[in-house]
Amino acid sequence: MPKKVDHEQRRTRIAEALWGIAASRGLEAVSMREVATAAGMSIGLVQHYFASKDEMLLYATVLLRDRLSERLRHGLAGMESAAPRDVLRALLVTLLPLDAEARTETLVGVAVFIRALNDETLAARYREGQTRLAAAVAGCLQGLTTDPGTAADTLLALVDGLASGLLLGHHTPEHAISILDRQISQMTESSVRLTE
Amino acid sequence: MPKKVDHEQRRTRIAEALWGIAASRGLEAVSMREVATAAGMSIGLVQHYFASKDEMLLYATVLLRDRLSERLRHGLAGMESAAPRDVLRALLVTLLPLDAEARTETLVGVAVFIRALNDETLAARYREGQTRLAAAVAGCLQGLTTDPGTAADTLLALVDGLASGLLLGHHTPEHAISILDRQISQMTESSVRLTE
DNA sequence: GTTATCGCCATATGATCGTATGGCAAAGGA
DNA sequence: TCCTTTGCCATACGATCATATGGCGATAAC
Known part of the structure; x- marks a missing residue:
């Protein structure tokens, strides 16, 4: 040979x-x-x-997709014993296109998203990834809020929209993170209020 | 001639x-x-x-863009004297791709968004539209919450993400609206709590 | 040393793209 | 009636696309 x-x-x-x-x-x-x-x-x-x-x-x-998984794993490294709220924040922040690498991945992801809109195979893979992410987020929210499922969908949709804003330059990284943090706080605080 | x-x-x-x-x-x-x-x-x-x-x-x-403006105007018709909260909700719901017409418009919008990512002229137009929308949303939120600006950006990012989920079939219209309503409630309620 | 196989390349092919060009039919002003 | 302008069309051109094909060293097995 x-x-x-x-x-x-x-x-x-x-x-x-x-x-x-x-x-x-x-x-x-x-x-x-x-x-x-x-x-x-x-x-x-x-x-x-x-x-x-x-x-x-x-x-x-x-x-x-494998690279994204890797990025998430890296972003969450050593947080196994951290508070769920901190894990949640780290997870969501890692999803944002804040550095060059993440930006490239997100850009390509959006391009693929477009294609998925007219390709049921791609769309199914996309939905599966989203569902898995939602499960992970909901897991972090367990006990922090009522209805972790809805809260997870809300946070992921928010992150999605923030990513668009970041890609376009409509939001600065600081602004996007601030919005995200405020939302996390509001969601976790309000639960405390409701359960009091 | x-x-x-x-x-x-x-x-x-x-x-x-x-x-x-x-x-x-x-x-x-x-x-x-x-x-x-x-x-x-x-x-x-x-x-x-x-x-x-x-x-x-x-x-x-x-x-x-003109069609979207028209759609918004139509969706808000006769609500001049309605409660700001109801106007806000109508505005945000109108932005979601819930019927065929809105779906087409959103799909094309996403396609143009992609192009805008590599076309500064388009991007500037896009940002301008977003800014104008944010101003309208913030106007509705005036007095309903602290920091209407941030709340407006949050809601618009959420709507953006919900739209993606709707296009892909990851969210049902009912689910998306339910998430949006919950968010609006949380934002307006929490302000009452904070100002009490 | 011979030979089969693998990595790689140059080129051809047919389709489709955006765009340019020349012309034809119709209609109203002269 | 003639002529100019307008609306419209068919075709051609060069570029670029995805893909197919045939071949050329190099290398390892024999």
Whole structure:
């Protein structure tokens, strides 16, 4: 057999090149040629690792989700024994596009969201991710508020909207975090009030 | 002079055809040919009314914003003397994609949002619209809560996130409205509590 | 040393894109 | 009646797209 290369590494490099293009110029600017150029490869090589553009896109989105999971795990590292409220805040803040890496991921996520609107397979994956996130958030809220399920949906919808505002530059990071903190406080405080 | 036609009507028909394509298959599926076919025109006729694709897109987005204004005005009709809280609720509910028309508008809005992320002109228009909306919402909240500005940003971000969930089918209309109502109640109630 | 296989590449193909161009029918002013 | 203007259309052009194809070193097995 001839020389061996790490296929996974090649695919990752291609996917990252794709993200860069999608984040800076939108998913519609993503073409085999552009991706190949950005990755420093020939078009043929990209074709060699992904039989079609759709396959490449699929791989890139799956890898993106994995990166988000990783980012969440990293953001929550060492908080196993922290107060649920602090875990909750860390989780939600990690979801916001506050640094370059998170911004790229969110931008690509939005681009994929658009595609999901007309692709039931993608939409189902999206919903599943949201449901899982909501479960995690609701878990943090257990005992902190009445109806943790609704509260979780509320917080996630808020984070979603804040992310849009951040991407557009309509909100500053400080403003977005302040809004989020105020909401968390209000939700946890009001429960105390209601249970008194 | 030869026969006269209503240019504005022609342009509107083209824009509506564009919306239909953008809403059902995404903005990237929008091409001169597709729009012409959907509008029941020749490609040349579309070219006759819009010198370029960008010009067509611009017109379609401006008209979209006008339609949203109209929808808001219609949703708030006859509420001039209603309680601010009811006006607020009507305004926010009108922003949600609850019927087919609103859904199309929101879908196109999201598609344009994506483009705005890499187009500073569009982004500026988007931010201006958001700012104006926030001012209207804050106006409704005057006296109902402390810091109406932050409350307005919170509510609009929440509505944004709820809209995403509705588009994807992750939330049902009833669920989204219930979340919104709960939030409005919490915000207005808590202020009463704080000012007591 | 021969050979099969793997990594990779250059180029071709057919489709579709935005846009440019030239012309035709109709209608009203001269 | 002639002529200019307007509305509209068919076609062409160059670019770019996704994808298919054939081939060229290099390497490891034999």
